[in-house]
Amino acid sequence: MFSIARLPKKDRQSRLVQYLADNPFATDEDLAELFRVSIQTIRLDRLELGIPELRERIKTVAEKSLDPVKSLGIDEIIGEIIDLQLDSQAISVLEIKEEHVFSKTQIARGHYIFAQANSLAVAVINAEVALTATARIRFVRPVRAGEKLVAKALVRSRNGDECKVRVETKVQGELVFTATFRVVEMSSYHNSMDEE
Missing domain, CATH: 3.10.129.10 (Hotdog Thioesterase)
Known part of the structure; x- marks a missing residue:
């Protein structure tokens, strides 16, 4: 998996939204590795952006x-x-x-x-x-x-x-x-x- 150099928070969150739009099944661990931050940072980013956890994202895709x-x-x-x-x-x-x-x-x-x-x-x-x-x-x-x-x-x-x-x-x-x-x-x- 490729990784992105550490980005400022605003840029990271913007890229996180784009990445999850194309890869809705990425785990928090995958995202932490990709963005070179801790899993906790990814979870905080998701909370701030209103992005649900993986299981909820899978359920949403399935319901559609x-x-x-x-x-x-x-x-x-x-x-x-x-x-x-x-x-x-x-x-x-x-x-x-x-x-x-x-x-x-x-x-x-x-x-x-x-x-x-x-x-x-x-x-x-x-x-x-x-x-x-x-x-x-x-x-x-x-x-x-x-x-x-x-x-x-x-x-x-x-x-x-x-x-x-x-x-x-x-x-x-x-x-x-x-x-x-x-x-x-x-x-x-x-x-x-x-x-x-």
């Missing part, structure tokens, strides 16, 4: 653009969905915690990264039941404890009951994982299984 999930129960989605436009796109956020990493290396277990992307790819489909038929995945770099995964799913094509969904997962704008899923509605899946 969230279709109801049809294909999964909301508790079956790995990560917190903050944008969902059925058959179009979706975004979820997952903070990697101690329970997500290998204790020896503090590197995230791959199945959590995959599960976030896979559940998002299924959730974006406008169907009562949808399943992943195939997945092409690529882990770009290891993810560590404390990092926040932002996964974005885009429906690339739809052919009847079958969709191709591309998911890119980033940490602070850096690509860490990609996947292309073929997702099918349940009725279509039964038919294709019968043909095999």
Whole structure:
């Protein structure tokens, strides 16, 4: 993550507002590192500017653009969905915690990264039941404890009951994982299984 040389308070607060407009999921820790100030200074700046804490910012983004999930129960989605436009796109956020990493290396277990992307790819489909038929995945770099995964799913094509969904997962704008899923509605899946 790049950092900004120490700025006078007024300039820092102005840049803070601009930065959070583009990066609403930045943590206070990220901002402190970026602006080369203490976490307490960032919290005071947010208070003075009326900028809510991260959880409230995520909730606000989610309330603005969230279709109801049809294909999964909301508790079956790995990560917190903050944008969902059925058959179009979706975004979820997952903070990697101690329970997500290998204790020896503090590197995230791959199945959590995959599960976030896979559940998002299924959730974006406008169907009562949808399943992943195939997945092409690529882990770009290891993810560590404390990092926040932002996964974005885009429906690339739809052919009847079958969709191709591309998911890119980033940490602070850096690509860490990609996947292309073929997702099918349940009725279509039964038919294709019968043909095999």
